[in-house]
Amino acid sequence: MGRGIGRYTAALLCAAGLCVGTLSLAAGSNAAKTRPAQGMETGALAGWIVAVDAGHGGYDGGAVGRQSGVAEKGLNLDVARRLARLLQAEGAQVVMTRTDDYALCDEDPPIRKKLQDMQRRAQIVREAGAQVLLSVHMNEYGDAAQSGPQVFYREGCAAGRLLAGALQEALIAGLAPPRERAAMGGDYYILELGIPSALVECGFLSNAREEGLLLDAEYRQRVAEAICAGLLEWAALPGPRPTPLPPAQDA
16 A cells, blocks of 8 residues: 555555546545445344445555556455455445545645545545444565565554454465464554554565465455455454544544
8 A cells, every 4th residue: 555545654564556447536526425335134244334445546556566567556446346245245334435446635635635535535434424444455565575464453442453353364364375464553544533443455566476466356356255254253253342542633
């Protein structure tokens, strides 16, 4: 994912990419038209409203495959769409922050484009009444040997740490990566909305082997299935859940 997504640069963060589509709409109208997709009335996630955030889009391509030159944004969107379908099949209502290749900002906003984009994503999540948020990204790093999916949560948020841990375990179980990473705390705008949230780095586009996997549709389906499995494990955890940190003042 792109480093602009966080407030500060974190180790091994993805350089985010935009989706590869061609649609370019006004960000304001995109935010207004995005609505929760109806889930089934029965299922393990019945009653849950889940926000799925496809990182980047439009002018903001994010990470770029070192071998292929493919931008992260389209891969993020593909995984997010697959994940949304899986969650809906489990009964969840799903709201997506973007559904095609566009950024959620005006052409010439009064504030930084990235900030306006993130604010509008946050607005979509809040207005949908989402109870949990999953943000999908791809990673990159200068050292091409780095690999493996990694999940980030809001630093200091026990609710996010619990969610991220379940997702990290499911990604390891479902993808069997050579490098097994641990969930980490980070400082990212999209994770500061006052609900359990996780940012999923699906793999490294800077690693030749992992780039090849992430460009394969069947592997991206496995990624989506692993994320869904992690959310199901988290949702089924017994006992009281930690209270999320309150929203950040500017989120």
